[in-house]
Structures are given as structure tokens and as C-alpha cells.
Amino acid sequence: xxxxxxxxxxxxxxxxxxxxxxxxxxxxxxxxxxxxxxxxxxxxxxxxxxxxxxxxxxxxxxxxxxxxxxxxxxxxxxxxxxxxxxxxxxxxxxxxxxxxxxxxxxxxxxxxxxxxxxxxxxxxxxxxxxxxxxxxxxxxxxxxxx
Amino acid sequence: xxxxxxxxxxxxxxxxxxxxxxxxxxxxxxxxxxxxxxxxxxxxxxxxxxxxxxxxxxxxxxxxxxxxxxxxxxxxxxxxxxxxxxxxxxxxxxxxxxxxxxxxxxxxxxxxxxxxxxxxxxxxxxxxxxxxxxxxxxxxxxxxxxxxxxxxxxxxxxxxxxxxxxxxxxxxxxxxxxxxx
Numbered sequence: 001x002x003x004x005x006x007x008x009x010x011x012x013x014x015x016x017x018x019x020x021x022x023x024x025x026x027x028x029x030x031x032x033x034x035x036x037x038x039x040x041x042x043x044x045x046x047x048x049x050x051x052x053x054x055x056x057x058x059x060x061x062x063x064x065x066x067x068x069x070x071x072x073x074x075x076x077x078x079x080x081x082x083x084x085x086x087x088x089x090x091x092x093x094x095x096x097x098x099x100x101x102x103x104x105x106x107x108x109x110x111x112x113x114x115x116x117x118x119x120x121x122x123x124x125x126x127x128x129x130x131x132x133x134x135x136x137x138x139x140x141x142x143x144x145x146x
Numbered sequence: 147x148x149x150x151x152x153x154x155x156x157x158x159x160x161x162x163x164x165x166x167x168x169x170x171x172x173x174x175x176x177x178x179x180x181x182x183x184x185x186x187x188x189x190x191x192x193x194x195x196x197x198x199x200x201x202x203x204x205x206x207x208x209x210x211x212x213x214x215x216x217x218x219x220x221x222x223x224x225x226x227x228x229x230x231x232x233x234x235x236x237x238x239x240x241x242x243x244x245x246x247x248x249x250x251x252x253x254x255x256x257x258x259x260x261x262x263x264x265x266x267x268x269x270x271x272x273x274x275x276x277x278x279x280x281x282x283x284x285x286x287x288x289x290x291x292x293x294x295x296x297x298x299x300x301x302x303x304x305x306x307x308x309x310x311x312x313x314x315x316x317x318x319x320x321x322x323x324x325x326x327x
Binding site: 002006016020050051084088089090091092095096103106131133143 | 165166168169171172173174175177178181182184185188189231232303327
């Protein structure tokens with residue numbers, strides 16, 4: 001019973017912590033992300049198990065986390081507001097060729113990140129970018145000038 | 147051969163708000179500005195938690211350490227007023243010469259020390275231990291002061307816990323401990 005409560009608290013605390021970390025440009029998992037994943041994952045599991053290392057406890061916690069994840073995914077699909085809270089909203093980084101400093105500074109996105117996304121989109125240079133959008137998963141979509 | 151039912155479909159609608167009436171982005175900058183403020187508040191809160199933890203507000207630190215003494219200063223009890231569930235700590239009972247009688251010290255600890263605070267080990271080993279009066283009475287061999295009895299604790303659950311310790315010939319010491327989950 002206590003483990004279930006700990007699992008619920010752990011899930012939402014982890015969700016909050018991951019959510020308030022800035023979206024990393026590029027969206028892929030880097031070495032730095034692995035440090036976070038392993039360390040936070042390892043620490044939270046110790047507290048959640050609450051000294052009960054039985055298979056029964058492990059199964060109950062896995063089911064609880066599964067249910068929570070399913071519920072959050074369902075809420076996201078039903079309400080755009082929940083989706084915005086959990087995943088964030090897309091943000092325009094480059095508007096008609098001009099960088100939006102407020103958004104880029106707050107999201108810790110550099111011109112270099114936009115340059116990388118520009119090349120990945122097979123656009124030769126920044127001055128040919130009409131729009132660049134930071135997506136919810138951290139990737140940058142580039143729309144070239146016509 | 148029966149035909150399988152065709153799946154339910156609905157018309158695709160472009161309901162994502164457009165940016166500059168051109169790109170369907172669905173940006174909500176007002177929401178994002180509020181979120182940035184919320185993010186900053188969360189990190190300030192997290193910072194406060196770290197500082198509190200370093201100071202011992204959540205146990206195992208400077209602010210968690212507590213001492214209680216009998217009026218005649220025969221017994222000094224050192225403990226942590228904030229404990230953590232399943233985390234070991236030590237409760238020290240320092241006995242002065244006044245409390246040593248005939249080479250023995252008799253100590254009563256309430257049952258909550260074992261049940262709520264998870265007393266796992268007592269050092270040194272008592273000569274005798276007796277149950278009754280909602281607690282345990284231990285008799286230790288002793289020579290001269292300073293003499294210290296240590297009780298290793300590991301609370302099994304969270305909550306506010308009260309306990310009582312009394313050395314024969316002195317007044318009882320009552321204290322409370324908050325156990326964090």
C-alpha cells in the first residue's frame with residue numbers, strides 16, 4: 001500500500017522535474033541525458049520500493065506506473081491544456097528570418113542549434129530560413145523561404 | 147465470405163492556430179510566459195529544499211540534532227528531532243555519576259522507541275531487560291561517568307512520534323521526533 005503511494009508521488013515528482021528541465025535542442029539522447037536518466041531513475045526506485053524488495057511489490061509498482069502513464073496519456077489526448085502542461089507547446093524561434101530573442105534565451109537555444117537544424121533540413125544557410133519552430137519533443141523544424 | 151466493417155473515420159480538419167496566418171504551429175506564447183515564471187518558481191523551491199536539506203531540516207544535519215537533559219543533569223539525551231524512514235540513526239544517553247548506583251544503571255524506554263522508532267540494537271548489551279509499564283527496562287553494568295548508552299534506530303514508517311526515557315533516580319525525559327517518509 002505504502003509503495004503504491006510512493007510510486008504515485010515518485011511519478012508526478014519525476015514528471016515535474018523532467019518538465020521543468022529545458023527542452024534540449026536536437027531531441028536525441030546525449031551522454032549527458034544518460035547521466036540524468038540513470039541517476040534519477042536509480043534514486044527514485046530506491047525510495048519507491050520502501051524496503052520491500054519482493055516481486056509482488058515490484059509488480060504492483062510497475063502496474064501503478066503503467067496506469068498513471070496511461071491516464072496522463074488519455075488526459076493529454078482529451079485536453080490540449082493538459083498536453084501543454086505535460087509536453088509544453090511548440091515555439092517559433094525564427095520569425096520571417098528574424099530570431100526571437102525572448103524565446104531563444106528562455107529555452108536556452110543558441111544560434112548554433114538553429115544552424116544545425118537548418119543544415120539537417122537541407123537548407124544551405126540561415127538567411128534562407130523563413131521559420132524555425134522548437135517542437136514539443138525538442139526538435140527544431142525549419143521552413144525555408146519560398 | 148463476409149465483408150469486415152470499415153473503420154470509423156472523420157474528416158481531417160486544420161484546427162491548429164496559425165502563426166502570422168501562415169504556419170500551423172499552435173504556439174501559445176502567453177501560456178509559455180506563465181510556464182517560464184512557474185519554472186523559475188519551481189527551481190527557487192528546489193533550491194530552498196537543497197539548502198534545507200544541507201542544514202538538516204529533513205534530518206541528518208545540524209538543525210536535526212537535539213538534546214534533552216534532566217533538571218539534575220544526571221542524564222543527557224542526544225537524538226535527532228527529524229528522522230527519515232528506514233534510515234539508521236543513533237540515540238545517545240549520557241549518564242552522569244549520580245545515576246550510577248551499585249555499579250548499575252537502570253534505564254526505562256517507552257515501547258514507542260522500539261515500535262515507532264525501530265530500535266534495532268542497544269549498546270552495550272544490558273545485563274537484564276524486562277518488559278512492562280508500556281516499555282522496556284534495561285539494567286546495564288557501569289563503573290564511573292562519563293558512561294554512554296547507544297540505541298540504534300531505524301524508523302519503519304513516517305509521522306510524528308513521541309517517546310520517553312527515564313534513568314532510575316532521575317526525572318523522565320519526554321521528546322518528539324518527526325519521521326520523514
